[in-house]
Amino acid sequence: MYFLLKKFSTLSALVLCTLMPTAGAVELKDFLALPRPTPAHEIRYGAAQSQGIDVFLPAGKGPHPVAILIHGGCWSDFPGAGREQLRPLAADWARRGIAVWSMGYRRATEAGGGYPNLYRDVAAAVDRLRSDGPALGIAMDRSVLTGHSAGGHLALWAASRTRLPTGSPLQQSGEPLPVRGVVAMAGVGDLAAFAPRLPGSCGRGILERLSGGGSDAYADVSPARLGLPEIVRSVLMVSAVDDQIVPLRAARDYRNALAADPASRVRLRDVAGAGHFDLVTPGTPAFEVVFEEVQRLLN
DSSP states (O other): OOEEEEEETTTTEEEEEOSOOOTTSOOHHHHHTSOOOOOSEEEEOSSSTTSEEEEEOOSSSOOEEEEEEEOOSTTSOOTTOSGGGGHHHHHHHHHTTOEEEEEOOOOTTSTTOSTTHHHHHHHHHHHHHHHHTGGGTEEEEEEEEEEETHHHHHHHHHHHGGGOOTTOTTOOSSOOOOOSEEEEESOOOOHHHHGGGHHHHHOTTHHHHHSOOSTTTTTTTOHHHHOOOTTOOEEEEEEETTOSSSOHHHHHHHHHHTTTOTTOOEEEEEETTOOTTGGGSTTSHHHHHHHHHHHHHHO
């Protein structure tokens, strides 16, 4: 996630900065400066530029295990904050044998985005794998959901959407794609608990755009409220100890909210000496931890 510094009304442009990084942690400017390899395929599932999917494939015919990847960026259309930001990660994972289905969505601050369409986009892009994946050599029975920051929230939500309350506008026809589990990188699982941080981290109004409003705004958008369906075997919350944007508390709030889960399927893994962007920057120790955990779920 990013900290909203200022909005120029005449140009409708956003100027961003990060919270003060910990010494040695990857900074936002360095993360955004990484080379962005070209995906093997780009799939459109809607008319908006953000309604696209980058597909990165390992060498060979497959069938390949697949990570369904959801980008962060404060649920907002900040410059450089679309699915393109995770192309370095996707290319690295594909080189090491994991196909990557890296999806975009109409964010809370762009036309047509926010509640309910943001979530409908996420569901549509995830489920598109069912129709397009086999022809690309993707093993449909070896898939995991993963996301970074705001994308971690959406990955957890996508895994839990079979538990949406009756009558929710986020419900869609058809059976959601089953996955083996979720790896949330600096993910926000309990949106209500994280809400006090949102204005400072992402700017005012984001929470209202993310939720349906009303007396129970979190009922169908917070993974902590939805809980986990039985088909999801495991959820891992990977946190960077020195993350000043999504602190360790966020993972613990989600685990505590699901403490009554009889299977105890939520695990925590804290990575020392790492900041928010280390988790998605190839070559860092934190990046290797995430890859190791995704690979373990897929094997």
